[in-house]
């Protein structure tokens with residue numbers, strides 16, 4: 472019998488359902504073999520890591536949702552080494568002075584910077600519809616960034632110094648009555664309020680009025696309320712960008728959530744419109760942004776201009792507050808460092824008016840305290856993910872295949888014993904050349920990132936953080952309250968969900984007994 476006849480005979484006896492099951496099984500088996508090959512023999516199989524992570528992004532997604540991803544990743548790095556495979560297409564690195572520029576720096580010229588991993592960065596655009604510089608694609612980013620960098624130049628910081636000092640005075644005035652009653656308060660509120668008011672004034676010449684109430688502004692409610700949702704959306708996008716986006720769209724369109732997000736965006740838009748209609752007598756950041764917009768050889772779309780202005784008034788204060796919380800918490804719980812710094816400040820400056828950005832930048836202990844705080848609770852604690860392009864990329868002499876998400880894990884880097892002596896301990900003296908810490912790799916700390924997409928407001932942040940702490944220590948005696956004992960247990964959902972920083976404040980004595 473010819474082969475054709477045999478096949479014909481069998482096909483006649485196979486039902487359509489059997490055929491469908493057969494085809495489906497074949498596809499599933501083929502997919503399973505492909506997955507197994509990618510997990511165990513693919514180009515990333517040479518990297519160590521938890522076995523399940525080579526097969527699926529589920530563990531990584533789960534860690535993100537728990538809010539404890541930072542600690543889990545530090546454990547994973549100490550078990551598997553400096554480069555770990557944390558997903559089928561994900562690598563996490565312990566940062567060093569050379570790894571940072573390799574992943575985040577310009578490779579050859581600007582265009583060769585690794586693009587951001589959209590699975591995280593598109594989340595913001597999909598929530599608010601903002602096309603800001605954080606999430607912008609490389610070409611758009613090039614244009615948007617020019618709008619903001621000059622606003623934070625050293626020259627502009629000198630121009631803005633009287634404004635900074637004005638806001639410090641207002642913060643102190645608001646805290647004086649509380650100190651006179653020796654009350655316990657959440658000092659995090661003072662950090663948040665001064666950051667929001669100062670920044671809104673700087674960008675839009677508007678008084679946001681937060682310090683007047685000394686309470687968290689409405690933006691904080693939106694940010695804190697959405698953090699875990701953002702982590703869930705991110706986790707789903709790792710698993711499947713399409714499903715993740717669909718679920719996120721469903722959530723943000725729940726009427727209550729939509730209203731909250733829209734109110735948030737509309738309030739900001741109205742503030743920008745009001746400022747545009749009524750220019751202030753002295754230049755603010757928007758003056759600079761408008762000037763750059765007019766000079767730009769490429770027309771800047773209106774939505775990009777608004778989004779950029781919005782991100783400056785929202786992302787900045789959030790980052791500053793988070794940084795000041797961690798710097799404060801660690802400083803206030805170390806009596807020796809605290810007393811030494813207080814005495815230095817009260818000896819050098821007699822009144823609030825004496826504080827100047829230049830003089831403060833010469834105070835080594837203050838600088839060290841800020842750096843050590845940044846190191847212990849970096850923002851963000853996790854990875855700023857980048858993605859390899861279609862031709863792949865070379866990192867540390869190893870070829871990484873296309874569409875691999877990779878980045879430096881900040882928390883794991885800064886808590887690694889390979890980089891720091893007593894990595895989990897608080898030692899500002901490591902930044903002051905103390906011999907005990909001579910082997911510390913201080914240059915692996917890049918809290919503001921590096922390369923074309925690093926933070927444009929680094930100098931500004933330094934100025935303001937120094938002024939805030941000097942103002943507090945000059946005017947108040949501060950003590951951590953028992954209620955602050957749980958502060959370190961705060962969770963991270965890409966950024967920190969900060970816990971209250973409960974402190975008792977009193978009017979300052981002249982110097983503090985050593």
Ligand code: HEM
Pocket residue numbers: 604605606612616619782783786787788790791794850851855918919920923924925926927928929931932
């Ligand atoms: C201690 C405070 C701050 C820290 C630790 C910090 C950290 C960072 C980091 C790590 C990035 C890179 C993000 C990425 O690669 O996705 C970044 C970007 C950015 N930061 Fe900051 N930042 C701080 C304060 C501020 C302030 C006060 C402002 C606003 C005035 C600001 C505005 C921005 C903007 C606009 C970007 C996007 C830059 C770009 O894409 O070109 N930051 N920041």
